Amino acid sequence: MTELNPQFAAEAKATTSEAQFQLSELFYSRTDDRGVIEAGNSVFLRVAGFEWDELRSAPHKIVRHPDMPKGLFYLAWEQLKAGNTVAAYVKNKRKDGRFYWVLALMSPIEGGYISTRIKPSSDMLQTVTEIYQEMLAEEEKGMSPQASADLLLEKLNERGLGTYPSFQAAAIATEFEMRARSLGRPIDQLQKRFLDMSRAIAQVETETTEMTEAFKAIRTVPMNMRIIASRLENAGGPISAISVNYSQMLEEMSTWVSTFVDGDACVFARIRDAILQGQFLGFAMALEQEMIELLRNNVNDFPEEIDREAETKVLDKLREKYLEQTAEALSSVENEAKRFGRSVLDMKRYVTGLSSTRMMCKIESASLSNSGTALSGIVDQLDDCQNEIEQRLARIVELNSVIQGNTSMLRSLI
Numbered sequence: 001m002t003e004l005n006p007q008f009a010a011e012a013k014a015t016t017s018e019a020q021f022q023l024s025e026l027f028y029s030r031t032d033d034r035g036v037i038e039a040g041n042s043v044f045l046r047v048a049g050f051e052w053d054e055l056r057s058a059p060h061k062i063v064r065h066p067d068m069p070k071g072l073f074y075l076a077w078e079q080l081k082a083g084n085t086v087a088a089y090v091k092n093k094r095k096d097g098r099f100y101w102v103l104a105l106m107s108p109i110e111g112g113y114i115s116t117r118i119k120p121s122s123d124m125l126q127t128v129t130e131i132y133q134e135m136l137a138e139e140e141k142g143m144s145p146q147a148s149a150d151l152l153l154e155k156l157n158e159r160g161l162g163t164y165p166s167f168q169a170a171a172i173a174t175e176f177e178m179r180a181r182s183l184g185r186p187i188d189q190l191q192k193r194f195l196d197m198s199r200a201i202a203q204v205e206t207e208t209t210e211m212t213e214a215f216k217a218i219r220t221v222p223m224n225m226r227i228i229a230s231r232l233e234n235a236g237g238p239i240s241a242i243s244v245n246y247s248q249m250l251e252e253m254s255t256w257v258s259t260f261v262d263g264d265a266c267v268f269a270r271i272r273d274a275i276l277q278g279q280f281l282g283f284a285m286a287l288e289q290e291m292i293e294l295l296r297n298n299v300n301d302f303p304e305e306i307d308r309e310a311e312t313k314v315l316d317k318l319r320e321k322y323l324e325q326t327a328e329a330l331s332s333v334e335n336e337a338k339r340f341g342r343s344v345l346d347m348k349r350y351v352t353g354l355s356s357t358r359m360m361c362k363i364e365s366a367s368l369s370n371s372g373t374a375l376s377g378i379v380d381q382l383d384d385c386q387n388e389i390e391q392r393l394a395r396i397v398e399l400n401s402v403i404q405g406n407t408s409m410l411r412s413l414i
């Protein structure tokens with residue numbers, strides 16, 4: 001056998017190089033309630049470069065990489081201790097110093113925690129790496145783990161990734177989908193339905209933002225009407241009345257927009273969060289299911305000392321819990337979608353009111369000779385904006401029915 005070129009061998013072992021593993025492989029470990037390893041699969045041992053004897057009873061930080069900010073672990077432990085499942089991109093250190101990245105799904109179980117991990121392959125990893133570097137730089141300057149965790153949330157939000165729950169729902173779905181595509185595996189119906197809903201709700205956000213802009217463009221209309229009315233003196237009476245009416249309607253509509261889209265408790269945020277929670281759980285369930293199948297079918301995948309049957313039971317129980325939680329998330333989506341539907345109906349009524357005001361404006365404009373020209377300019381502006389608002393609202397109604405259609409399909413699956 002030819003010897004490896006010593007320089008090549010040294011490079012291969014350099015701490016900057018990556019320890020490779022297959023996209024199809026899954027890591028598994030179970031810890032006690034302090035994070036001390038009690039069970040693990042062969043993929044974990046092989047990639048981390050340890051013997052089972054070295055990992056058993058070792059704290060999980062045995063694979064901790066110095067590039068990982070403390071803030072991430074602070075956030076993860078806060079979630080785990082609160083009884084929540086958490087997903088995070090984690091860079092780990094192999095025994096020989098090389099690194100490997102995983103997307104880890106960590107969950108509380110009776111008496112401890114479980115982590116199932118996949119190889120990340122999406123662009124999200126690059127974004128997260130940059131954020132971790134920024135956190136680490138602040139930690140090196142003395143930032144506390146808690147403040148660093150807050151910085152993580154801030155940075156995710158800045159990059160359009162939303163809150164941590166939204167981010168982790170997107171991360172697990174994106175990585176799982178990319179992986180399934182590369183491996184030529186299908187995505188099951190449950191996950192697909194949640195993905196369809198989350199895409200629909202993301203479009204609702206775009207439509208609502210654009211609709212808000214269209215409202216802003218017509219905010220000055222009542223004031224311009226009053227100016228025209230004052231110029232017309234007595235003849236301006238009807239226009240003045242229309243402007244008051246119009247102003248009130250715009251007021252009501254902007255209240256609607258703010259209760260619909262502003263803040264964490266708005267109608268839109270509630271339905272979006274419920275969908276994302278369902279999506280997260282749906283993918284978490286699929287991941288644990290794959291791990292269960294590996295446990296059942298692949299005898300060589302676990303060190304001999306591991307009681308595969310006991311581990312399967314633990315995972316089965318966890319999968320059951322996810323299923324129950326997915327059903328709860330689905331009920332929330334159903335309720336929120338109904339509320340959403342009612343809210344959109346209110347808005348439709350306002351828009352109809354707006355249309356009749358526009359019609360009155362048109363009639364007035366036609367009956368006035370000179371000042372009618374100024375009014376007809378306003379009418380044109382109203383035509384454009386209101387058409388846009390109507391179209392966007394119709395699209396929102398359509399998207400809500402996509403969501404409701406998917407909830408009914410999901411009901412039959414869960």
Ligand SMILES: Cc1cc2nc3c(=O)[nH]c(=O)nc-3n(C[C@H](O)[C@H](O)[C@H](O)COP(=O)(O)O)c2cc1C
Nearest residue numbers: 031035060061063064065073090092106113114115
């Ligand atoms: C189930 C489970 C899996 C974990 N997996 C990892 C891991 O893969 N890599 C890692 O660095 N920490 C992991 N941790 C977190 C470690 O326990 C530890 O908090 C972390 O390495 C940071 O170490 P420190 O708290 O001493 O700074 C895991 C924790 C649990 C409960």
